Amino acid sequence: MNAPAGAALAAKDFKSDTKPVWCPGCGDYGVxxxxxxxxxxLGLRPxxxxxxxxIGCSSRMPAYTTCYGFHGVHGRxxxxxxxxxxxxxxxxxxxxxxxxxxxxIGGNHFLHACRRNVDFTYIVMDNHVYGMxxxxxxxxxxxxxxxxxTPGGSGLRxxxxxxxxxxxxxxxxxxxxxxxxxxxxxxxxxxxxxxxFSFVELLSPCVTFRPEQRAWKELIRPSPVQPTxxxxxxxxxxMTDDGFNIGxxxxxxxxxxxxxxxxxxxxxxxxxxxxxx
Amino acid sequence: MEVExxxxxxxxxxxxxxxxxxxxxxxxxxxxxxxxxxADALAADLERGGHAIGTGPALAAPGRxxxxxxxxxxxxxxxxxxxxxxxxLANEQRAFAFFAELAERPMPAEVRRLAGDFAAEEKAxxxxxxxxxxxxxxxxxxxxxxxxxxxxxx
Numbered sequence: 474m475n476a477p478a479g480a481a482l483a484a485k486d487f488k489s490d491t492k493p494v495w496c497p498g499c500g501d502y503g504v505x506x507x508x509x510x511x512x513x514x515l516g517l518r519p520x521x522x523x524x525x526x527x528i529g530c531s532s533r534m535p536a537y538t539t540c541y542g543f544h545g546v547h548g549r550x551x552x553x554x555x556x557x558x559x560x561x562x563x564x565x566x567x568x569x570x571x572x573x574x575x576x577x578i579g580g581n582h583f584l585h586a587c588r589r590n591v592d593f594t595y596i597v598m599d600n601h602v603y604g605m606x607x608x609x610x611x612x613x614x615x616x617x618x619x620x621x622x623t624p625g626g627s628g629l630r631x632x633x634x635x636x637x638x639x640x641x642x643x644x645x646x647x648x649x650x651x652x653x654x655x656x657x658x659x660x661x662x663x664x665x666x667x668x669x670f671s672f673v674e675l676l677s678p679c680v681t682f683r684p685e686q687r688a689w690k691e692l693i694r695p696s697p698v699q700p701t702x703x704x705x706x707x708x709x710x711x712m713t714d715d716g717f718n719i720g721x722x723x724x725x726x727x728x729x730x731x732x733x734x735x736x737x738x739x740x741x742x743x744x745x746x747x748x749x750x
Numbered sequence: 751m752e753v754e755x756x757x758x759x760x761x762x763x764x765x766x767x768x769x770x771x772x773x774x775x776x777x778x779x780x781x782x783x784x785x786x787x788x789a790d791a792l793a794a795d796l797e798r799g800g801h802a803i804g805t806g807p808a809l810a811a812p813g814r815x816x817x818x819x820x821x822x823x824x825x826x827x828x829x830x831x832x833x834x835x836x837x838x839l840a841n842e843q844r845a846f847a848f849f850a851e852l853a854e855r856p857m858p859a860e861v862r863r864l865a866g867d868f869a870a871e872e873k874a875x876x877x878x879x880x881x882x883x884x885x886x887x888x889x890x891x892x893x894x895x896x897x898x899x900x901x902x903x904x
Contacts (some may be wrong), residue, residue, distance in 0.1 A: 485757065492764045492765075492767075492768055493765070494768055496769070496827060497762075497765045497766060497769055497771075497825035497826060497827045497829070498822075498823050498824065498825040498826055499825075500822075500823065502761070502822045503822040503823065506822065549888070598806070601799075651823070652821065652822065652823050652824070654815050654822065655814060655815060678823065682822070687823065691825065706860070
């Protein structure tokens with residue numbers, strides 16, 4: 474990133490020269506564009522922003538931005554992001570990934586990241602399928618989705634990420650749609666600005682394994698109600714909507730968790746000494 | 751608006767190149783170059799008139815991207831030239847509808863004149879794209895059939 478310090482950066486300055494390998498038409502292209510736009514709109518800089526991910530199609534996100542990035546272990550984006558934010562509270566930290574990575578392999582971390590309420594943003598690109606491994610049912614897949622690996626459907630009740638996030642203590646809960654570039658950029662910007670753990674469930678179609686999801690753009694609509702800071706009201710709204718209301722659904726007032734760590738900070742050399750044989 | 755449209759066509763070209771559909775990649779690159787040329791011409795006009803070149807977001811309907819910016823979900827890895835030009839046609843039609851409507855609004859005469867000029871330009875672009883489309887063979891009914899499709903075997 475060679476832009477002079479202090480100069481305003483355009484959205485394209487947050488996209489790297491690495492060309493995404495997502496399938497043409499994949500919703501994740503839209504998410505990347507919205508994310509870059511949000512970072513630009515907030516006046517952030519790549520060198521003060523870190524994108525952390527796990528494994529999966531959407532977890533490739535860090536490589537496609539000019540921000541610091543950590544493409545980590547399957548399901549483990551949240552503990553890495555938590556550690557990073559706690560040790561470097563000056564950074565804007567964003568964790569990104571998919572529904573399989575975040576709700577299955579990383580499901581336990583999701584619950585506890587919500588509970589801890591550390592000040593970072595988690596974007597889940599939810600396409601209700603494992604795309605990278607060729608189309609298996611994920612935690613959010615509809616129970617009757619019929620495919621080769623789950624003939625007749627999995628029969629399992631889908632995971633309810635928004636209401637689980639709310640019940641577990643996430644301080645900001647929103648739903649967005651990848652095809653709505655401008656609206657999603659605004660929601661991501663709101664999420665980053667909001668204190669504490671911000672969770673954005675981002676509907677992002679998989680056009681290869683779930684081509685029927687191209688119809689999502691006809692189904693989404695702005696949420697008809699303003700965000701609330703009342704978790705009971707938010708839960709009722711989330712539990713009774715059809716999954717296509719877009720917007721900020723809950724903006725709470727919990728104080729973020731940020732322990733004092735100054736006295737515990739050690740240099741890499743000091744840390745390495747502790748592991749010497 | 752033209753710059754944003756060019757950037758999106760360049761992204762489309764990169765996506766198609768990444769997936770080996772090189773003819774369509776070249777077509778999107780050509781569309782991007784046309785938009786860039788248009789943007790440069792407009793910038794030169796502004797400069798000649800002593801006006802600053804705007805750096806703000808593209809002209810767009812509220813909550814939407816620029817009027818000539820193609821939708822990110824419009825691509826398919828096996829798409830044909832006809833599908834690519836259909837995207838371009840829709841982009842030009844959106845821009846034409848906007849400027850034609852703007853030219854009729856109660857606005858200062860100079861704004862209406864410019865809107866009328868832009869509408870005429872967009873109309874010419876629509877005719878050009880339609881002409882290209884008419885000269886193309888229609889895609890086969892099974893254009894998206896892939897004998898080696900990226901799916902798990904039954």
